[in-house]
Amino acid sequence: MASQRFRKxxxxxAAWLFGLFWALPLFYALWAAFHPSAFATHFDLTAPLTLQNxxxxxxxxxxxxxxxxxxxxxxxxxxxxxxxxxxxxxGLARWKFFGADVLFGLIMVQLMVTPDVLILENxxxxxxxxxxxxxxxxxxxxxxxxxxxxxLRQTFKSIPKELDxxxxxEGASTLQTIWRVYLPLAKPVYxxxxxxxxxxxWNNFLWPLIVTNSVETRPLTVGLQVFASVDQxxxxxxxxxxxxxxxxxxxxxxxxxxxxxIQSFLRAGIR
Amino acid sequence: xxxxxxxxxxxxVQGWLLALPAIVLLASFTHIPAVVTxxxxxxxTPRGRVPSSFIGLDQYHAMLADPIFWKAFNNNLLxxxxxxxxxxxxxxxMALLVNGHIKGRTxxxxxxxxxxxxxxxxxxxxxxxxxTSDYGLLxxxxxxxxxxxxxxxxxxxxxxxxxxxxxxxxxxxFFMIFFLAALQQVPPDLYEAARxxxxxxxxxxxxxxxxxxxxxxxxxxxxxxINAFRIxxxxxxxxxxxxxxxxxxxxxxxxxxxxxxxxxSYAAALSTVLLLLLGGVALAQFYLLDRKIHYR
Numbered sequence: 001m002a003s004q005r006f007r008k009x010x011x012x013x014a015a016w017l018f019g020l021f022w023a024l025p026l027f028y029a030l031w032a033a034f035h036p037s038a039f040a041t042h043f044d045l046t047a048p049l050t051l052q053n054x055x056x057x058x059x060x061x062x063x064x065x066x067x068x069x070x071x072x073x074x075x076x077x078x079x080x081x082x083x084x085x086x087x088x089x090x091g092l093a094r095w096k097f098f099g100a101d102v103l104f105g106l107i108m109v110q111l112m113v114t115p116d117v118l119i120l121e122n123x124x125x126x127x128x129x130x131x132x133x134x135x136x137x138x139x140x141x142x143x144x145x146x147x148x149x150x151x152l153r154q155t156f157k158s159i160p161k162e163l164d165x166x167x168x169x170e171g172a173s174t175l176q177t178i179w180r181v182y183l184p185l186a187k188p189v190y191x192x193x194x195x196x197x198x199x200x201x202w203n204n205f206l207w208p209l210i211v212t213n214s215v216e217t218r219p220l221t222v223g224l225q226v227f228a229s230v231d232q233x234x235x236x237x238x239x240x241x242x243x244x245x246x247x248x249x250x251x252x253x254x255x256x257x258x259x260x261x262i263q264s265f266l267r268a269g270i271r
Numbered sequence: 272x273x274x275x276x277x278x279x280x281x282x283x284v285q286g287w288l289l290a291l292p293a294i295v296l297l298a299s300f301t302h303i304p305a306v307v308t309x310x311x312x313x314x315x316t317p318r319g320r321v322p323s324s325f326i327g328l329d330q331y332h333a334m335l336a337d338p339i340f341w342k343a344f345n346n347n348l349l350x351x352x353x354x355x356x357x358x359x360x361x362x363x364x365m366a367l368l369v370n371g372h373i374k375g376r377t378x379x380x381x382x383x384x385x386x387x388x389x390x391x392x393x394x395x396x397x398x399x400x401x402x403t404s405d406y407g408l409l410x411x412x413x414x415x416x417x418x419x420x421x422x423x424x425x426x427x428x429x430x431x432x433x434x435x436x437x438x439x440x441x442x443x444x445f446f447m448i449f450f451l452a453a454l455q456q457v458p459p460d461l462y463e464a465a466r467x468x469x470x471x472x473x474x475x476x477x478x479x480x481x482x483x484x485x486x487x488x489x490x491x492x493x494x495x496x497i498n499a500f501r502i503x504x505x506x507x508x509x510x511x512x513x514x515x516x517x518x519x520x521x522x523x524x525x526x527x528x529x530x531x532x533x534x535x536s537y538a539a540a541l542s543t544v545l546l547l548l549l550g551g552v553a554l555a556q557f558y559l560l561d562r563k564i565h566y567r
Contacts, residue, residue, distance in 0.1 A: 015368045016375060019382040025440070026385060028408045029397040088293035097286025107293070110301045112553045117501060117522070117545060120529040120538050121304030121311075144296035174285060203390035205504045206522075210530060221392045225508055228396050236400045243393040254388045255381075262384070265445070266452050 033241040040237045053241035057227075060238065062215045063245065066223035069135060073208075073219055074201045077139040078194050081148050088144070089152035090178050094164065104153075110146035116206050123210055133217050138208045142201065148193055151267075155189045156182055192264035195257075202250050220246040305546060311539035323536070330540035340541065342516045343524040346431055350438075350520060351499035358439045359491055362446035363484065367476075369447075370454045384444040391441065395508035398437045399424070427517035430510050434518055437505050442498070446491045453487040454480070493556045500548055521545050 032040040033054070039047040057063065091097065092104055115122055122141055123132075131137030159182060167177045183190070205221045212218045218226070224246045228239050244251075254261050287294075312330050317323040334340050365383045369376050386394060401408050402423040410420050423433040457480065465475045503522040506512055512519035512527065519527075525545065529538035 011368075012374055015373055015379060018368075019375075019379045022440070022444075023382040023385070024408070025394075025397050025401045028401055032400065084292045084296070088290040091286040091289035095282045095286045097283045100286060103290060103294070106302065107297060109305075110297055112497065112549045113301055113305055113546060114501065115300050116503075117549065118301070118304040118308060118542065119526060120535055120542065121308050122300055123529075125299060125304065140296070141300035144293040144300075146297070149293060174289075199388065203392075205390070205392050206507070206526065209507070210526075221390050224390075224396065225392050228399075228508075236403070239396055240400060243396040247389045247393045250388055250390075251385070254385075258381075261388075262448050266448055 029240040029244060032237045033244050035237070037235055037237040040240075053237045054245060056235075057238045057242040057245060061223060061227040061242070063220075063223065063227075063242070065215055066218055066220045066246075067249075069217060069223075070202060070219040070221075073135050073139055074198045076135065077142055077201050078197045080139065080143040081145050081197055082190065082194075084144050085148035085152055086178065086183075089149045090156055090174075090182065092149065093153045093156035094161075107146045107149055110144075111150070115141035119207065119210055122207075126211060132211060133213050134211075135217055137211050138217070138219070139201075141207070145197075148197070151189060151193055152186065155186045159185050189267065191260065192267040195261055195264040199250060199261075308539045308542045308546070311536055312543045314536050316534050316536040330537055333537065334540055334544070339516050339519065339524065343519045343521050344544075346517075346519060347500060347502075347521045350431070350435060350502065351496055354435050354438045354442070354499060355492055355495040357435075358442045358446060358495060359488060361439065361443040362491070363450050363488070365443065365447040366450035366454055367480075370451060380447075383447055386441050387445040389441070391504035392508050394437060394441055395505045398433075398440075399509055402433060424510050424518075425514055427514055430514060430518040434505050434509060437509070438499075438502060442495065446495070449487050449491050450484060453484040457483050489559055493552065493559070496552050496555075497549065500545065500552070521548075 031043070034049050034051070035047045036050055036052065088107070092100055126132050126137045126140075129137075131140065163181050163185075164177055167181050172180060203221060204219075205225070208219050209222050209225065212222055215223075224242055227242055313325060313327060314323045315321075315326045315329070365379075369380045369383070373379070389397075402410075404410060404420055404422045404425065407423075409423065413419075413421060421429060423429050461479050462475065465479060470478075501522055502520055503526060506518060506520055506523040507526075510518040512523050521541070522545065525538050525541045528534050528541060
């Protein structure tokens with residue numbers, strides 16, 4: 001028994017060491033961000049704590065505007081995805097309409113061929129639509145999401161048809177039925193999908209990098225990259241502060257709603 | 272009751288109408304551009320007054336003779352071959368660790384999962400600092416152990432591997448949650464029985480755990496593989512494909528050819544290769560993975 005206890009201590013110790021090692025880059029960034037630049041690379045427990053790096057980063061680049069852009073972007077995409085994917089998913093889940101199976105197969109292609117694989121053609125399309133350097137342009141290719149349609153279709157299929165029929169008997173139209181019967185029952189799935197969508201688009205980089213070229217449209221990720229790549233005299237403390245700041249809201253949301261986040265990623269499977 | 276005759280026709284019309292907005296958007300940003308990309312790859316890039324003309328497979332011949340393409344292609348294969356298995360093995364290890372009764376389980380889960388939430392660009396910048404050659408933490412540790420400084424991102428022999436480390440760091444925690452979910456589905460009486468029989472830990476893992484998490488492993492592997500061929504953020508943020516194209520990857524090269532060199536037809540040919548690769552993964556998924564396992 002003693003050897004078993006010893007083994008347990010050993011495993012626990014190793015696990016902690018591994019966890020610490022895993023979090024090391026993050027701790028290092030936190031250290032640099034919350035201490036004066038002079039202490040960025042040497043460790044001294046008496047080093048004073050400061051928020052100055054965050055203040056400097058906030059003023060050194062138009063981060064307030066970037067935050068606004070990202071928030072508008074992620075909420076806009078999520079709202080549009082909810083509407084468009086719900087409609088398509090409902091049709092595909094409930095009605096055997098002509099060509100529905102082929103259509104579903106074609107929609108699923110997008111799971112593989114995401115808009116960022118076709119950057120050049122999609123950029124040209126946006127040019128024709130006059131949507132370069134607009135938030136609409138950043139979001140538009142992602143609005144009809146195969147993943148969302150798939151997820152909601154599976155959910156709607158599991159909702160008993162009798163509920164649907166009952167609503168129809170009372171004279172509800174298709175849209176009213178969706179609104180009154182399907183949406184409330186699928187609420188957890190919408191929460192999951194929403195969290196996945198928001199975290200994906202908060203972090204998305206390549207497509208917004210290509211489409212945006214002004215402060216008014218740049219989301220945080222692109223703003224951070226512009227900020228970090230312009231020669232800052234490489235003040236790592238400020239760059240770390242900026243990096244943490246851009247991830248901040250999502251991180252805090254994650255810490256608060258940890259369980260919901262993890263459930264969502266599990267439910268959603270693919271980001 | 273309304274007459275049923277009408278509603279049958281209605282279903283076809285309404286079904287298509289409901290799906291219409293999604294169809295239009297998907298066609299405009301996925302299907303049509305994919306087809307146009309393939310067609311474009313058979314034409315030359317218009318330059319100044321010279322309009323685009325049909326050149327057959329010339330772009331592909333040029334591609335076969337393009338050392339940077341081969342560098343990107345081989346780098347990407349290596350990237351996938353290393354990061355996917357390593358991230359999966361680490362993820363399974365993490366899941367096994369935090370699935371049991373271990374002190375500080377919540378903190379450990381958090382340590383493993385947090386990198387997943389960070390935007391790749393933010394993670395990349397944090398790691399840039401971590402890798403800095405004179406005073407980065409990594410080199411401080413290495414010097415402390417008595418070794419010489421390594422220029423992680425600036426040397427052709429380490430740049431790609433340094434990027435791989437960031438990818439693994441970001442992905443392992445994400446995959447961990449899938450394994451955690453799978454482990455929680457394993458019937459406890461199986462482990463109970465194994466303990467009664469006094470079976471060793473390794474045998475328990477090999478005979479019970481591993482086979483039962485196999486569907487999860489496949490599912491995660493396929494998704495990781497798809498991601499591996501679309502990796503670009505950390506290349507842009509950390510190395511710009513350098514030094515001397517040592518860390519270039521397919522999507523990054525496409526991005527460069529399309530938006531720095533403005534050679535649109537060559538970019539189309541490169542994109543076609545990427546589409547074929549992704550199509551290959553899709554086929555593998557179709558044959559290997561019974562989707563019902565995960566998507567009831």
